[in-house]
Amino acid sequence: MTRLPMYFFSSDHHFGHERIIELCNRPFKDRAHQTEQLIKRWNAAVGPDDHVFVLGDFAHRATEGEARAAFDALNGTKSLVVGNHDGDAVKALPWQSHDPKAPELAVTEMLRFSHEAQEYFMCHYAWRTWPNDNKGTIHLFGHSHGALPDLGRSCDVGVDRWDFTPVSTHQLMARFQSVPPHA
Template sequence: MTTFFTADTHFGHANVIGMCHRPYANITEHDMGLVEAWNAVVGPDDTVWHLGDFAYRASPKWTRRLFEMLNGSKHLVLGNHDFKGETRRLPWASQHQLTEIVEDGQTLVLCHYSLRVWRNMRRGAVQLYGHSHGRLPGTAQSIDVGVDVMGYAPVTWPQIKQRLELQPKLDFRDDSDVVEAIEIKP
């Protein structure tokens, strides 16, 4: 069993093809291409954390059909397009707005949106996000795992870790950086 991460599939969203320069001629080709890419790496016994925007403007029937076609046990971290429609009614293994998991000893903070700060970031926790479609640069501890960045397929923690190593380090300030209160006299 392997754990995978992805975001921003936007199944059914025809305009995402042009907006994000996705290599598909139409929305049917897009949706089926993403299903094929997903199932090429994810097996039936694997786990996938989808970090939001599963579908947008897809019919309830098509959204459910796509979900059923995708391999693995699927968890949803809600994105801005997931609060209405069929997506929330799908049989996800779990649904969250923000959650933390541990993968191979590494604490991962999962949210649809990139965060500037998160719990235990000074202790090495890594934040995975979507939403930005590759337009927001990552750091050595925070990275976009959306399909537009990750080759249109879910990715594993080792694959993410390789990309994080190429990102700029975060500049943490320790407690000695705390500025003492200065008394201001009138």
């Protein structure tokens, strides 16, 4: 039985960044082990037909070749919501829009996305309020590496918060099932 394509969200992989292991107390021996584990965990969750919204800081201090190798090893199509460590080499990777009618959404600073009657607002940074927060829009962010608590229907989708694995729309809906709009 084939599975329908799914949407996932993730942030703050920091491919190529050795010091992030110590800074965020990540359970990896070194940057090569970190890269290997991030790819393994991503691919265990994400299928080839799925789409992942990367909410910034895909690679930091990685060579162009290292960033491209990590990108190519990851399942699914990928969009980038730019983070503070995403330089020109990261932005130039073959990101794809979730919407073939709007290719300009492949790399963007902020993004609004609707799926199964749920609206999402994405930015690398956490917002205190966001568009349509009073109508149930879920706000997804990264940057804080799990240090910033969720607020109402906002959520850090960074790898440090989600066992180094992208989070699905289904997981988010389960998390927010009992949280009222504008909580």
